[in-house]
Amino acid sequence: MPKTILAVDDSASMRQMIKLTLRNAGYEVIEAGDGQQALTQARQNAFHMILTDLNMPVMDGMVFIRELRKLPAYMGVPIVFVTTESDAEKKQQAKAAGATAWITKPFQPEQLVAVAKKVLGE
Amino acid sequence: MNPTNPQDIFKQEAQELLAQLETTLLDLDNDPGDMSLIDAAFRALHTIKGSGSMFGFDAAAAFTHHVETAFDQVRQGKAAPNRDLITVALRARDQMRLLIERPEEADPAAEEALLASLHQSLQPIAANASPSSREQTWRINMRLPRDVMANGTNPLLLLDELRSLGSATVTPLTDEIPVLQEFDPAACYLSWDIVLKTDKPREAIEDVFIFVRDEMQLEITPFESGAAQTPDPGAAPETEGLPEKTGAVLAGKVHETPKQEARQPQPAAASASVRVTAERLDELMDRVGELVITQSRLKQIAASSSDQQVRAVAEEIERLALELRDTTMGIRMVPIGSLFGRFRRVVHDLSRDLGKQVNLTMEGEETELDKTVIEQLNDPLVHLIRNSIDHGIEGPDERAAAGKAPAGQITLSARHAGTEVHITIADDGRGLNRERIRQRAIERGLITADASISDAELFQVVFLPGFSTVSEVTNLSGRGVGMDVVKRTIEALRGKIELSSMPNLGAKVTLRLPLTLAIIDGLLVRIGQARYVLPLSAVEECVELPPCDSALPGQCSFLNIRGELVPFLRLRELFAARTPPDRYQKVVVVAAGDMKAGLVVDQVIGNHQTVIKSLSKLHSGIEMFSGATILGDGAVALILDIPHLVEFGQAAEETMRDAA
Numbered sequence: 001m002p003k004t005i006l007a008v009d010d011s012a013s014m015r016q017m018i019k020l021t022l023r024n025a026g027y028e029v030i031e032a033g034d035g036q037q038a039l040t041q042a043r044q045n046a047f048h049m050i051l052t053d054l055n056m057p058v059m060d061g062m063v064f065i066r067e068l069r070k071l072p073a074y075m076g077v078p079i080v081f082v083t084t085e086s087d088a089e090k091k092q093q094a095k096a097a098g099a100t101a102w103i104t105k106p107f108q109p110e111q112l113v114a115v116a117k118k119v120l121g122e
Numbered sequence: 123m124n125p126t127n128p129q130d131i132f133k134q135e136a137q138e139l140l141a142q143l144e145t146t147l148l149d150l151d152n153d154p155g156d157m158s159l160i161d162a163a164f165r166a167l168h169t170i171k172g173s174g175s176m177f178g179f180d181a182a183a184a185f186t187h188h189v190e191t192a193f194d195q196v197r198q199g200k201a202a203p204n205r206d207l208i209t210v211a212l213r214a215r216d217q218m219r220l221l222i223e224r225p226e227e228a229d230p231a232a233e234e235a236l237l238a239s240l241h242q243s244l245q246p247i248a249a250n251a252s253p254s255s256r257e258q259t260w261r262i263n264m265r266l267p268r269d270v271m272a273n274g275t276n277p278l279l280l281l282d283e284l285r286s287l288g289s290a291t292v293t294p295l296t297d298e299i300p301v302l303q304e305f306d307p308a309a310c311y312l313s314w315d316i317v318l319k320t321d322k323p324r325e326a327i328e329d330v331f332i333f334v335r336d337e338m339q340l341e342i343t344p345f346e347s348g349a350a351q352t353p354d355p356g357a358a359p360e361t362e363g364l365p366e367k368t369g370a371v372l373a374g375k376v377h378e379t380p381k382q383e384a385r386q387p388q389p390a391a392a393s394a395s396v397r398v399t400a401e402r403l404d405e406l407m408d409r410v411g412e413l414v415i416t417q418s419r420l421k422q423i424a425a426s427s428s429d430q431q432v433r434a435v436a437e438e439i440e441r442l443a444l445e446l447r448d449t450t451m452g453i454r455m456v457p458i459g460s461l462f463g464r465f466r467r468v469v470h471d472l473s474r475d476l477g478k479q480v481n482l483t484m485e486g487e488e489t490e491l492d493k494t495v496i497e498q499l500n501d502p503l504v505h506l507i508r509n510s511i512d513h514g515i516e517g518p519d520e521r522a523a524a525g526k527a528p529a530g531q532i533t534l535s536a537r538h539a540g541t542e543v544h545i546t547i548a549d550d551g552r553g554l555n556r557e558r559i560r561q562r563a564i565e566r567g568l569i570t571a572d573a574s575i576s577d578a579e580l581f582q583v584v585f586l587p588g589f590s591t592v593s594e595v596t597n598l599s600g601r602g603v604g605m606d607v608v609k610r611t612i613e614a615l616r617g618k619i620e621l622s623s624m625p626n627l628g629a630k631v632t633l634r635l636p637l638t639l640a641i642i643d644g645l646l647v648r649i650g651q652a653r654y655v656l657p658l659s660a661v662e663e664c665v666e667l668p669p670c671d672s673a674l675p676g677q678c679s680f681l682n683i684r685g686e687l688v689p690f691l692r693l694r695e696l697f698a699a700r701t702p703p704d705r706y707q708k709v710v711v712v713a714a715g716d717m718k719a720g721l722v723v724d725q726v727i728g729n730h731q732t733v734i735k736s737l738s739k740l741h742s743g744i745e746m747f748s749g750a751t752i753l754g755d756g757a758v759a760l761i762l763d764i765p766h767l768v769e770f771g772q773a774a775e776e777t778m779r780d781a782a
Contacts (some may be wrong), residue, residue, distance in 0.1 A: 069272070075308055078274035091335075100274030101333035119333075121279035 050091025069098035077118035182221035265313035288320030411549030411733035418754035485535035514551030573622025644732035690720030
């Protein structure tokens with residue numbers, strides 16, 4: 001059974017890139033366009049890892065991470081967020097909210113796979 | 123020894139460590155580059171030094187320190203492992219042993235010399251070696267934030283990642299685990315101390331912690347041997363420095379990379395066991411022997427009693443006594459591997475001295491044998507192995523010429539065969555020189571020039587006293603101890619020795635030994651008024667003496683058993699029995715080696731559990747008896763020494779033939 005990853009991003013091209021990369025690496029990927037959608041998805045399905053952007057409409061990544069960590073089923077599930085080099089403050093906030101790891105934009109597909117493998121232990 | 127005295131415990135522990143160290147060093151000799159073995163040697167040395175200084179073995183600790191330092195340099199990649207170092211280390215090991223066991227005999231000059239050659243054998247690795255490929259040992263102390271697991275980081279994955287960088291020894295520190303009521307299952311209370319040996323740079327280690335680096339406490343320091351000597355409490359890399367209460371947790375939790383685990387040399391004989399002194403074991407065996415004797419008295423009394431209850435109890439006690447006897451004998455059993463292990467050193471040293479390559483293979487090390495037997499086997503086996511290397515195995519050139527592999531092969535094996543244990547020493551050398559043995563035997567008048575004798579008989583000549591003292595006569599001629607001494611030792615253990623050889627293919631010596639020396643199954647017989655015991659293992663069959671054959675007193679004559687002529691001895695005459703003989707005399711046919719003989723007795727009484735008591739010094743010269751036992755009614759019965767009786771019978775037969 002491949003591990004399932006929830007990819008949360010408001011940019012469809014970003015989601016597409018993430019989906020293709022992770023699928024090629026052997027993961028199942030489910031998409032969500034914002035934090036609210038993602039939370040709904042997370043309640044309905046079990047995910048091995050969450051990959052989320054921080055800047056999103058409706059519910060942003062920071063709130064999403066905090067909400068997700070409140071769900072008992074997601075205690076201990078790795079949450080990776082996407083950040084930028086310039087945003088050191090946001091990185092700290094996201095970690096405080098309960099994120100596990102991050103990936104800095106711009107990134108190469110291989111880097112994304114490497115982070116996923118690292119937090120999933122493969 | 124005093125089992126509660128720490129010094130004595132240390133001595134015993136040191137003995138085990140030294141044995142382990144020897145094994146490791148010999149393994150290293152086969153593969154000097156194996157870092158896990160270097161590590162194992164270092165650990166053993168470290169413990170000897172550490173405990174030695176704790177218990178007042180200062181000289182040993184000081185000496186060991188130098189050896190430990192040498193191995194530490196190799197471990198850290200500052201010096202290259204090599205065979206010279208291993209040879210010196212083996213000698214140093216012997217010196218340590220001397221310093222611990224008999225410090226008054228230790229020679230400071232020898233110590234100096236050893237240290238000097240130790241220093242010489244350390245080949246520093248060239249400084250221009252590429253730094254990227256150089257292994258370095260790091261000590262990593264990591265303490266993760268409490269909520270790290272809740273936030274999706276699995277600490278085990280981090281440890282796995284560290285292990286993937288090299289070989290790591292991971293020690294969890296449990297000092298922050300709270301009491302159960304306060305325990306949060308999602309919190310991470312453990313921290314870890316990791317000793318990591320890797321050729322990757324420090325950055326690679328830091329990268330492992332990339333996502334948790336800011337929140338965690340991480341110390342990465344180069345691991346020095348100095349750090350190991352002065353562990354700071356609470357964060358020690360080694361288990362002995364940890365608070366005692368964590369010991370149990372550590373036992374289950376200390377992780378090592380699987381590769382390293384597989385290479386861990388087996389501790390020589392580390393088993394969950396209670397130490398009992400050998401004397402107490404012997405004492406126990408004595409008591410069981412007395413019990414068996416008393417029990418047979420009870421059995422006799424019960425047999426003549428009409429009381430059913432007494433009989434029932436007597437039977438029950440018989441069963442218990444026999445079970446107790448078996449258990450006790452089982453306790454005395456020791457795997458022969460403990461003995462075999464020593465020979466690796468003999469082979470290593472001797473093959474080096476003689477410039478031959480020899481591989482020693484050992485089989486059946488788990489075979490168990492009475493500890494008394496094992497103790498006495500050391501010298502004969504050393505002698506036989508020396509013979510094999512010295513005379514059997516050819517030099518590399520000669521082997522090449524004979525189309526053999528350059529390295530000679532010696533196989534030492536042990537296996538159970540019924541109530542015996544067979545130990546064989548086989549080599550693939552040039553074999554015994556049959557012609558030369560024959561020549562020599564004729565010269566010495568042991569056989570006649572025209573005698574046609576089988577190989578087995580001819581090879582027995584090698585075991586005759588005086589034969590082997592002349593050097594270089596046979597492939598198996600010895601140094602110091604002759605083969606006759608080997609044979610005598612084996613026979614004293616009621617064992618047999620057999621020798622076979624194929625020219626150019628090698629020689630094989632088989633030692634056949636009884637499982638135990640303390641109690642045997644015997645056949646009780648009566649001659650005149652006295653009773654005697656024959657070891658049941660030697661008895662082939664019992665027949666009645668045909669009347670016509672008993673007509674010629676004073677002579678040894680022959681019995682026809684299914685077409686085979688068997689000489690028989692009249693024990694009545696030999697033992698000067700004065701009472702009139704029984705009307706029907708019985709013959710017990712016994713075998714010793716390939717020879718058979720009949721022993722004429724008055725009555726065959728039956729099986730008897732024989733607890734062997736050795737004869738006093740005064741009587742030890744009497745070759746016909748190997749011991750004595752006490753019978754159920756308190757009388758003493760002598761145990762017949764079958765090989766000697768058979769020999770005597772054969773000799774008597776020859777004298778008679780010569781006289782005729």
